[in-house]
Amino acid sequence: MSESTLRPGDGGGPLLPARTGSWQARWNEWTTQFRILTRNKLNVVALVIIGLFILSALLAPWVAPDKDAIAGKSNLEEKLEAPSWDHLFGTDEYGRDIFSRVLYGARISLWASAAAVALAIGIGVPLGAIAGGFGGWIDAVIMRIVDIFLSFPWFLLGILFATVFGPSLQNAIIAIALSWWPGYSRIVRSMAISIRERQYVKAARAIGTNPFSIIFRHVLPGTLGPTIIQASLDFASVVLALAALSFLGLGAQPPTPEWGLMINTSREFFLNSWWYMVFPGAAILIMVLCFNILGDGLREMLDPKSRTF
Amino acid sequence: MLAFVVRRLLTGLIVILGVVAVTFVVARVLPTTPERLYAGARATPEQLERARKELGLDKPLYQQLVDYVGNVFQGDLGESLVTKRSVLSDIWVSLPATLELILLAEIIALGIGLPMGVLSARYQDRLLDHTTRVVAVGLASMPVFWSALLLQYIFFQQLRLLPFGGVMSDEFMVLYTVPDVTRFPLIDAVISGQWVVVQDQLLHLILPATVLSLFILASVMRLTRTAMIEILHEDYITAARSYGHSERSVLWKYALKNSLGPTAVIVAVLTGQLITSTFIIESIFAWPGIGSYITNAAASVDFPAILGVTIVAAIVIVILNMVADMIVALDPRVRLGA
Numbered sequence: 284m285s286e287s288t289l290r291p292g293d294g295g296g297p298l299l300p301a302r303t304g305s306w307q308a309r310w311n312e313w314t315t316q317f318r319i320l321t322r323n324k325l326n327v328v329a330l331v332i333i334g335l336f337i338l339s340a341l342l343a344p345w346v347a348p349d350k351d352a353i354a355g356k357s358n359l360e361e362k363l364e365a366p367s368w369d370h371l372f373g374t375d376e377y378g379r380d381i382f383s384r385v386l387y388g389a390r391i392s393l394w395a396s397a398a399a400v401a402l403a404i405g406i407g408v409p410l411g412a413i414a415g416g417f418g419g420w421i422d423a424v425i426m427r428i429v430d431i432f433l434s435f436p437w438f439l440l441g442i443l444f445a446t447v448f449g450p451s452l453q454n455a456i457i458a459i460a461l462s463w464w465p466g467y468s469r470i471v472r473s474m475a476i477s478i479r480e481r482q483y484v485k486a487a488r489a490i491g492t493n494p495f496s497i498i499f500r501h502v503l504p505g506t507l508g509p510t511i512i513q514a515s516l517d518f519a520s521v522v523l524a525l526a527a528l529s530f531l532g533l534g535a536q537p538p539t540p541e542w543g544l545m546i547n548t549s550r551e552f553f554l555n556s557w558w559y560m561v562f563p564g565a566a567i568l569i570m571v572l573c574f575n576i577l578g579d580g581l582r583e584m585l586d587p588k589s590r591t592f
Numbered sequence: 593m594l595a596f597v598v599r600r601l602l603t604g605l606i607v608i609l610g611v612v613a614v615t616f617v618v619a620r621v622l623p624t625t626p627e628r629l630y631a632g633a634r635a636t637p638e639q640l641e642r643a644r645k646e647l648g649l650d651k652p653l654y655q656q657l658v659d660y661v662g663n664v665f666q667g668d669l670g671e672s673l674v675t676k677r678s679v680l681s682d683i684w685v686s687l688p689a690t691l692e693l694i695l696l697a698e699i700i701a702l703g704i705g706l707p708m709g710v711l712s713a714r715y716q717d718r719l720l721d722h723t724t725r726v727v728a729v730g731l732a733s734m735p736v737f738w739s740a741l742l743l744q745y746i747f748f749q750q751l752r753l754l755p756f757g758g759v760m761s762d763e764f765m766v767l768y769t770v771p772d773v774t775r776f777p778l779i780d781a782v783i784s785g786q787w788v789v790v791q792d793q794l795l796h797l798i799l800p801a802t803v804l805s806l807f808i809l810a811s812v813m814r815l816t817r818t819a820m821i822e823i824l825h826e827d828y829i830t831a832a833r834s835y836g837h838s839e840r841s842v843l844w845k846y847a848l849k850n851s852l853g854p855t856a857v858i859v860a861v862l863t864g865q866l867i868t869s870t871f872i873i874e875s876i877f878a879w880p881g882i883g884s885y886i887t888n889a890a891a892s893v894d895f896p897a898i899l900g901v902t903i904v905a906a907i908v909i910v911i912l913n914m915v916a917d918m919i920v921a922l923d924p925r926v927r928l929g930a
Binding site: 427428430431432433434435436437438439440442443444445446447448519523526527530531532533543546549550553554557560561564567568571572575576579 | 603606607610611614615619623629729732738742748749867872875887889890891893898899905907910
């Protein structure tokens with residue numbers, strides 16, 4: 284890809300889509316950019332740690348030393364034991380192995396955050412593309428809706444949902460998705476507006492192509508890069524938000540080994556049993572940190588001027 | 593400029609109407625029995641019937657919406673199931689404590705974040721810069737509730753330096769009476785002239801205000817750094833240097849002044865986001881503000897209180913975003929488009 288096909292701010296995508304299947308061209312471009320991303324050692328570390336989290340999520344039932352740690356069982360003889368070789372992260376008030384519960388927690392955090400981000404993208408991207416692609420009053424209406432949802436603090440939406448529909452991880456995911464989708468609409472809309480003025484889109488419009496088909500075949504592929512960056516950064520904040528809702532009892536319910544919930548149940552004991560609170564929190568911190576580093580790395584790769592940290 | 597302000601106020605009003613409409617849908621349209629939410633879980637059939645009547649659930653939906661919006665705009669947010677007072681007056685009572693916490697946190701964040709951002713830009717890509725950047729990402733990735741508990745463990749349990757939570761120590765509550773003048777706890781204590789109380793309250797403020805400031809400290813640092821790096825490459829800075837102004841005055845007088853615009857915008861936007869962290873932190877430190885009010889309301893399923901705080905908070909955020917836009921508009925270089 285020659286330098287002249289790049290324009291600042293178009294996410295590094297080519298000015299013209301490749302003639303045969305723009306998605307294939309994009310795939311090749313992405314593999315190249317992945318190699319650029321991994322030149323920075325920090326990004327590699329973040330990717331490896333995220334990989335470890337995914338592994339522990341997938342393999343938790345096989346690698347967790349205490350298989351019953353996720354159940355509501357109790358083994359009161361071993362309750363609140365400090366970290367040792369038997370229990371790397373100590374045990375909780377029911378004698379459950381905290382290390383095993385943290386491993387299982389990766390499963391819940393990754394799954395729930397992925398669901399929330401996917402839902403937010405599913406709502407936000409089409410609405411943004413429609414707003415930017417059509418313009419006019421459709422744009423105005425959609426963007427006011429975006430403003431409305433941007434005004435609700437996710438935390439209060441979470442409380443409201445938990446009160447009306449009952450506290451559960453699923454309702455927390457919906458509340459979070461409803462708070463996070465406007466970001467995608469804004470990004471996709473602004474990209475769609477610039478793409479709409481490109482020659483190839485004007486040409487497609489001139490030959491009378493269906494506007495929806497223009498949006499989905501020509502506009503959306505161009506918004507993929509920024510959407511992925513945003514998703515990676517949002518993943519970090521969504522992990523935090525879901526943990527916070529669970530911490531307040533508005534998300535996952537006991538005995539689920541959710542990290543935020545574990546910190547919540549530790550509040551009664553943490554002054555004398557620091558390990559109960561420290562390890563689940565450290566897991567959240569490390570996961571969020573890695574997604575933040577990765578998101579920043581992606582953004583820097585696609586738009587070097589945006590470097591913020 | 594005036595046209596812009598008027599247009600911005602109008603869209604703000606539309607958004608506020610939309611916010612109220614959304615809460616209406618969540619509170620009245622989606623639940624199968626809304627009256628149960630308003631009357632509480634242990635309501636008798638008579639109480640449910642009365643709630644039905646008060647809510648006007650027998651009326652057509654559009655009429656309900658009109659009544660609902662009308663009530664909200666008249667400040668009628670209903671009555672709390674727990675305190676039995678109007679939700680608005682409850683919010684009014686707990687607001688000063690929350691504001692005190694937010695203001696102090698912002699002072700801390702700006703006091704540390706601005707200079708660190710400036711220095712980080714000045715020594716770009718040197719050790720200091722790398723360190724502040726790593727610290728900034730680390731802080732931004734830390735769950736607030738976890739850092740709150742960690743600091744409680746370290747400073748209360750281990751070092752015995754700071755109190756666990758609350759506004760002031762229990763023995764002070766018994767010994768001293770602080771008059772309710774402004775209802776800002778610290779200001780009232782200062783007014784009463786009881787310096788031991790002021791000192792005690794400051795000790796209680798340190799932990800929650802610090803935890804809260806950590807959250808925006810990272811953003812202030814990052815944004816000041818980015819703005820400063822851009823500004824330091826501008827011609828007028830080179831000109832100032834060529835006139836022989838000292839590096840210190842170039843940095844802190846000429847460059848910093850122009851980076852304050854972006855910082856002011858981000859403070860307005862962040863205050864909106866801060867609301868969430870404040871609520872969580874208040875519930876951990878038993879700080880008697882709106883956060884404790886709403887987390888208690890969530891625990892006791894006090895629906896009118898939850899709904900009321902949500903509406904008020906969303907309106908506050910709309911207003912803060914409006915303020916942020918107007919600060920941006922103050923910059924003569926910004927073209928005010930549609």
